[in-house]
Amino acid sequence: MLRFEHVSKRYPNGTMAVDDLDFEVAEGELVTLVGPSGCGKTTTMKLVNRLEEPTAGRILLAGEDVAEVDPVRLRRRIGYVIQQVGLFPHRTVLDNTATVPVLLGRGRRAARARAAELLELVGLDPAVYGGRYPDQLSGGQRQRVGVARALAADPPVLLMDEPFGAVDPVVRERLQNEFLRLQQEVRKTVLFVTHDIEEAVRLGDRIAVFGQGRIEQYDSPAAVLGAPATDYVASFVGSDRGLKRLSVTPVERGDLTRPPVVHLADSMARAGERMRAEDARWAVVLDERERLHGWIPLPEGPEPPAGTVAERARRMEAWLPLGASLKRAFSTMLQYDAGWIAVLDEADRFLGVLTPDGLHEALRRSIDADTRSVERAEVRLENVGAV
DSSP: OEEEEEEEEEOTTSOEEEEEEEEEEOTTOEEEEEOSTTSSHHHHHHHHTTSSOOSEEEEEETTEEGGGSOHHHHHHTEEEEETTOOOOTTSOHHHHHTHHHHHTTOOHHHHHHHHHHHHHHTTOOHHHHTTOOGGGSOHHHHHHHHHHHHHTTOOSEEEEESTTTTSOHHHHHHHHHHHHHHHHHHOOEEEEEESOHHHHHHHOSEEEEESSSSEEEEEOHHHHHHSOSSHHHHHHHOTTHHHHHGGGOBOOGGGOBOOOEEETTSBHHHHHHHHHHTTOSEEEEEOTTSBEEEEEEOOOSSSOOSSBHHHHOEEOOOEEETTOBHHHHHHHHHHHTOSOEEEEOTTOBEEEEEOHHHHHHHHHHHHHHHHHTSOGGGOOOOOOOOO
16 A cells, blocks of 8 residues: 655655655554654654655555655645644534545535544534533543544545644643554554654554664564564663553464363262363363353362252453453452453453463463464464472
8 A cells, every 4th residue: 555665755855755665555554653762753743645656666556656646636645743743723523524625526415424424433522512612621632532533534544643742741642542443444554753662563563663864673563572683673662661562462363272171060079070071270160151250269178069059159340352452351350459350352251360360371372472473373482480
């Protein structure tokens, strides 16, 4: 969808803003450009919609050289979201959102109908917010309007320059969550500029880590965190990159262990026999549909208690879906002071449990898999025994 071919930008004073960029962004991919201030991230983005012109190389959008396209026509095909939002203060939210479709010749009624759809999509009820003016909105709401306006003409490419940098951390996280949800629905090709490695890791399908005008590494978030290509990248992502990697490493079936399982209708005597047979101190309790109900400890004493498991089962709050991040798993363990977490499939059926050891091994396998370019399931870990 978007291709940089040996693109450079040198200013008249001799400053090399970007130097020999050569990379490709696939259709529907979200690529984050991350690096310190002045490293060329924003310049790279502005080269796409010709707010800046390259001094060497070329940029292809859907196979077409952007240098051969009228700049005004090009910019109307590309969504652009900036930190300051740039809404027209004298126009309502609905009319701000409808701006580009009107410029493209769509009728006012159709443009406003499209604007209303997009406001709904970004979580703003058009009946409530459509008639308001920008100064009547919070910072987070203005950013949502900015995203809706950028999407109004259904552009194939979306450029976002520090779009969430001007709001407080709580609102920023909400906007990131909302944007991830939105991207799953619209699947735009996105270049997203940020100086925050955690934001880059959280949002990007791939990350371009910029040095001074050059890309030092272009890879998946997990690979950048697990196998930095240079000392510069390792320094930039930080010494806590292992913790950051937790947020981009999903829980997989191979990470789980299968403890003893009993069902609500089982007798306590039968439940005790099963736990003793597997030398376990507890068992997971499932209902008749194999869905998680809770857990039960090994009965104490020489005689098993009377009754059924249903009468003595304890609720289990520490659970998560398969595919959730290891960061979420770790957070859940801490929140519930849990020694294990139940993992469920899409139908809420029980698959197994993730333990702290399993979480650690999953992270190690993920790093080794990226280093060796193999699947996680193919990695065999060597554990050092106690000395």
